[in-house]
Amino acid sequence: MRRIILFTLASALWAQSPNAKNGQRLFEIKACYQCHGWQGQGGLAGPRLAQTKLNLQGFVAILRNPPPSQMPPYRATVLTDAEAADLFAFIQSIPAPPPVDTIPLLKN
């Protein structure tokens, strides 16, 4: 029982305070950047993650069971729930890009 209470407390803690910095570390070592780019910008190898419209629940659902694609399933043995939350926090922390109209090279 004590163990369950501690686990619940711990779960609540990580749920409340995900660590974006750790998420950034995981983004690298878990190879997320390889397909999605260091800023989650996406490319032909993987879709854009930056400024995602997903919430944490939706993000984790796709992480655990991605649609048919090149994206592997990241189950809890590879990325814990706490780590997934940290990862999501990092993705959410990626600053929005400057408006296209403010970048002369992209105006046309």
Added chain:
Amino acid sequence: MNRRGFLKGAGAAAGIAMAPQVAVGQTPVPVEGTTPVKPGSDFMVEVIRSLGIEYCAANPGSSFRGIHESLLNYAGNKMPELLTCLHEESSVAMAHGYSKIEGKPMMVMVHGTVGLQHASMAIYNAWCDRVPVYIIAGNILDVNYRRGNAEWVHSVQDCAAMVRDYTKWDDNPVSLSHFAESAVRAYKISMTPPYEPVLIVADGKLQEEPIEEKNLRIPKLVMTAPPQGDTAAVKEAARMLVAAENPVIVAGRMARSQHGMELLVELAEFLQARVQDQRLRMNFPTAHPLYGNPGTLPLNPNVTDADVLLALEAQDLWNFTHRMTPLNRFGMESQSTLKPGAKVITVSAVDLSHKSNYQDFGRYIEADLAITGDAEATLPALIEEVKRALTADRRRAIQDRGRKVVEANNESRKRHREQAAVGWNSSPISTARLSAEIWAQVKNEDWSLVSWDRMLSSWPTRLWDFSKHYQFIGTHGGSGIGYGLPAAVGASIANKKHGRLSINIQTDGDLCYAPGALWTAAHHQIPMLNIMHNNRAYHEERMYIALLGAKYDRSPETSDIGTALKGPNIDYASIAKGFGLYAEGPIENPNDLAPAIRRGIERVKKGEPVLIDVITQPR
């Protein structure tokens, strides 16, 4: 008179291009006052000169030393001019890139055994990419002429056997007249669509012994008109396309020339049909409103809305029209992505040149109408038939469809620019930023991108305005790495005489295969701007290792092992400097890119090859 005396008398020793001693289609006229003693290789070179070949790429090999010497001292190193290569694989890849721009073959000389073995992967690339390469392989067939062990281990009974699966034709001539006939025939075969590499063995004895054959002549080269699709079938294709509600054109290795591009534009505009370009050739202007979206996921563009699909020299069309179980799932199932009742029309000359062993032909296509014929040669007839089949009603419907395609195209371009902005100021530098920075510096020049752009998430295709056939050379064909740099050098050689600015966005892993091609560029003063896409890895494979590690609940964390090119980081600028190039980098700050590229272009305009190392994002 000795041989030198003969050469002097003939004028070649002074470096003057000689008039051919043997006119095409005629018997030779003896040169007065010279000895009749001259090597067979002189005649062989005359035959080669009759084909109008500009360059010969070679790493020196003793089995073709006779032709090598004749090229220099008999032909004055002109037509063809020798290009010194540091690896046979680079020689062939150089010829591959050259042909993409110039539309005709470069000659390559290889040592009969080890040199051809080195060259073989690049020959395979050229085969898969339907590119003509004219290969002369040296060999000593007669055992009595093999001087010592080196000539035994470098001799072979059937020289072409090792590459016969991926060359269109070869021969092993046993006399000079036989060489002449086969050499001319080989050129003709190579340049008949589908273009492919050919190989002629030049026997060492024939090269080096004095000419003894009488009445030698060079057969007249008559090029074959490319095969055109059957008239009735073309008419039926036109009927299907005009009646279609949403025809889509898939262009693979379609345009062999600027004219081919213009024909495809004409056809697409008559039909107001979207063109999905596989970017294997410069098929269609990327800024054209009917240009399909190149930046979609999955990699193969969506053709699910087509009711008639016209595939022109398409590669792996089956994969274009089917969905297969991806790597993150188990097993293998497939289903068509075409809507029910959709019709498929194929036009291709590749059906004329199939072989069995290597599987580059792809999966069998259950087409509704399969037309064997070169697509570019078939388009004029198809366009005429489309024009005939167009009624006033169909014209109105087609114009309405065109407006929708244009709207969708504009929307996708807007999305590309928005995506390009993400990570704009990041380091490593995003491939979108790199592409945009290069474009800003070259767009007002007469430029030519002499590299593939898929490894940069196709950002040049998405952001640049490609409108001329020479502005893009497609890809390697067989996915054999080590193609990129030498192919870019070869394409730049072709661009040089036209005064074009050649740009090679060079992947790091590819350069490491055969960096010696940099020296060839420096040695022959080939102006080209090499910009490294240095993601410090064989990144495609790194992604696969990570994918499989995660898929099996192991770890994606080990994926750098065996794939990453770091620890130590490779200093490409120093490598380039070592080969005699002007070089800068590594550049990690995106704001440093523009001035570096400008400095590079200044040098290139003076006739130099330049390399700028840029640390980039993976894709």
